[in-house]
Amino acid sequence: MKFSELADYFEKLEATTKRNEMVALLAELFKNLSPEEVEKVAYLCQERLVPNYEKIEFGMSEKLVAKSLAKALSKDEEEVWTLYKEIGDLGALAQRYIGEGKGELEILDVYNRLMEIATTTGKGSIEKKTDRLAELFSHLSGKEAKYISRIVLGRLRLGIGDPTILDAFSYAYSGDKSLRPVIERAYNLCSDLGLVGFTLFSKGLDALRDFKVQVGKPIRMALAERLPSAEEIISKIGRCSVEPKFDGFRCQIHKDGDNIKIFSRNLEDNTEMFPDLVEGARKQIGAEKAIIEGEALAFNEEAQEFFPFQVTVQRKRKYEIETVMADLPLKLFAFDLLYVDGEDYTPKPYIERREKLKSLILPGDVIMVADSIITEDPKELNLFFENAIGSGLEGIVAKRVDAPYQAGARNFNWIKLKRSYKGELTDTVDLVILGYYVGRGARTKLGIGSLLAGVYDPESDTFKTVAKIGSGLTEEEWIKMKGLLDEIRVDNKPSRVVSILEPDIWVEPKYVVEVRADEITRSPVHTAGKDEGELGYALRFPRVEKFVRIDRKPEDATTVQEILEMYNMQKKVEVKE
Template sequence: MRLADIARASRDIGAASARTEKVALLAELFRAADPADAPVVIMYMAGRLPQRRIGVGWSSLKERREPAAEPRLGVREVDALLTRIAAVSGKGERKRLLDELMGAATEEEQLFLVRLISGELRQGALDAVAVEGLASAAGAPVADVRQAVMLSGSPAAVAEVLLAEGPSALGRFRLTVGRPVLPMLAHTAKNVGEALARTGPCALEEKLDGIRIQVHRDGDDVRVFTRTLADITDRTPEVVSLVRTLPVRQVVLDGELLAFDERGRPRPFQETSGRTGSTLDVVGAQTAVPLSPVFFEVLYVDGEDLLAVPASERRALLDRLVPEAQRVRRLVVADPTAPEERAAAEAFASEALERGQEGVVVKSLDAAYSAGRRGTSWLKVKPVHTLDLVVLGAEWGHGRRTGTLSNLHLGARAADGSFAMLGKTFKGLTDALLAWQTERLRKLVVTEEPWGVTVRPELVVEIAFDGVQRSTRYPAGVTLRFARVVRYRDDKLPADADTVESVTALLP
């Protein structure tokens, strides 16, 4: 497939307002694609590079190159060039390769590539929409394609097989030990009472302030993955040693990785993050701090896939396999309408906070494990509201902050794939974090203004706030009250950020 076909489709999809029209355009594109091109095509249409980052900044991209008169670039040729650009270390060679690529592209192709590489491709073709288009092109049920993507961890792998072999090939995508799946996620509830009313019979579990991990064991081979499916096995020997002692041959576990102090309370998130290769070690991560896994789900045991098994049964099996010290604390609420059980739930949530945890997660006892989905059968309750937002820009500081990028412009994910600004904040920044933030944002600059910079939407930051209120000042019609920075979440991608919909749901 030619790059010109993708650039044209991207333009048409961006101009389409209805989701059904976007899906139809994507389906047409996928039908025309060679199966071998499909992994790259679906990534591009979701606005992402297979290489993730290639070391090219905005200053290089904005340089004018004479466009080619006729389209001649193929998709795989472009992908190979971008892989070469990502692999080189010298700026001169990287620029030469970028010039080679851009010089072979037409004006429309250049525009597409600039937006794709800079992370500014806003065409409304999110992963979910791209998956629907893929399903339509292959004549496969959307739910089956979505499940295959969740279990493979990548729409690219599913696209190639599905377009080459048809819907029957989806059956090969199963939970496989050693291949991580996208984790199940939770929606937000305002308080414990609301969560109990929405879930019915449930269990409350402590919401831990650590790094989400998924652990796969096959015999003596143990692999540890993050929520973004990065392999951190070599940085977590404690986890490997513990899981090897469990009375199973094969197992897949879901949990959190934390550092605890001498009182058994969780240490700051940055210390855990530093041990697992975080870029935030500048703010005080200690590489010597020991880590402890705490598990709350078992997804697979000795040949049996447990994803569809009710949560109560999965937990009973987890209790038999994992020592109590490595299992999350929980409280079962069989009848949420009973006053005594509601009181016990409120008390459990208060005790979790006293032990230094973030809050609780309320989980339906009947829930299956929906890999990669943010379902209402899991509801998180935290006393201090926080959101994971994307940094869209920053303003130069004043006074003692002169020379630093201080006041952050914060955005939530919109339905069309863009990020809608919700407000600004400069609160909660330590001197060390301010310095790190300035250095990092300078590498992501898209435009420079007298007041500050706009940046590629790559950094996810956790923001605490006191409430949500309506506002005509911002495009989503809402803003945050008393927003302040909690921490940067380098374990999350922009696609993991909270949505405008989830923010507006918090309006009183």
């Protein structure tokens, strides 16, 4: 398929906010592509050339893309930059000034040229990137250049999330969404939408059913549900294993001989950031090939205690790694085993995975198996919980002893219980920033006064509002927040956002903040949990507890269903009191 035809599909996708229409358009597109084109288009829809866990990015700023456009248009750079400031979108600028017509390049040709740009490194690489992008622009129509500009800048703005693409794969292959569970299972095991699409359309459904765990490809992580008390946990799952809940970096460590990969909760490759964990994994994982999960925390050697998350997060950096590592060494508490030496452990019961993990981790200073107890006694669970809180940890996680590891799932196989404060929610929530309001009063000078934030609805692959947040940040943090948000501001409400409220500035759903509130209430103006003719849900007195969570993707945010469950738990607590 020619890239001009793909640009036509992108234009149709951009024009609709209806998810069913998006799925239908994508399904039609995938049916008309070769398997290799399906793979590449799946990545391009994510504004990428490879899956998230591979470190290939364009590395081009607005200035550089504008420079490429100037070269392609034979215009002065300053003139193009001035035009961009007037229009506010380099894609729209490219479409307007390159003009109509049809480009003749095939999708795979465009993809290969983009890959060449992204992988250009070394001396003079910036100039080479701008020259190559300019040369690509010269072969494109205005519409094609619009979407290439946005892909390179990570601002495609089609409103397509992973679930939408998974549904589209199913419709394209079978005409309905009946294959979604099989397709999603494969995706959960490999975290690679392109590979899933290529396999489905080249080798068929049986090949997807045969997908296996592979060392080096991150498995989408299992997540925990919430309950408000030890009694309800035992009532829900009975005899269970109970572990401390650490407040650090969730890590999935892949060992293949001496080759170590460390993936974050949002599936980014963080290996280079944590050389101490890499060395610990080489020495302490007693297998040739293995995948383990755990939580990494910064450790205060002098006080023999763990630093809070705000300190631990300083370890997540690209520069001065060795210096910070010396001041903030990491300890990894391993709590699950997913694979070892040719055997997939994800289908095995938790208790079996745990026992194998204990025998796998060798003595050392970096990795240790998290403490645990097995109990069906709420009092014993509560005592373990209080000990965890007394040690400065977040709480506990209870796990069904007979449950498999369900990649990508959030269910009651794992249940978290965190410290509660009388009159407050039992837990914090992770919210996606959807927009902001300009400052009023004392914050007028800052240009930002409050945030519009929402939760994720996986059923519709959208973000729904649940709070306006105006407290919890220092003046310095508000200034920093505005800088981050202005880089992703958009003229109109993003297609994946469902909102009655209208902030002064809309932004792409990208950044996640951790928020605490007094309670959840019903609301006529917020859309989380709002059905036709009914009220939605809102946070009362929300405040930011942790600045932008770099370890969270927007789809990792608290879900609408979790808000409903927390509201119901809150009512139970009120009744007991």
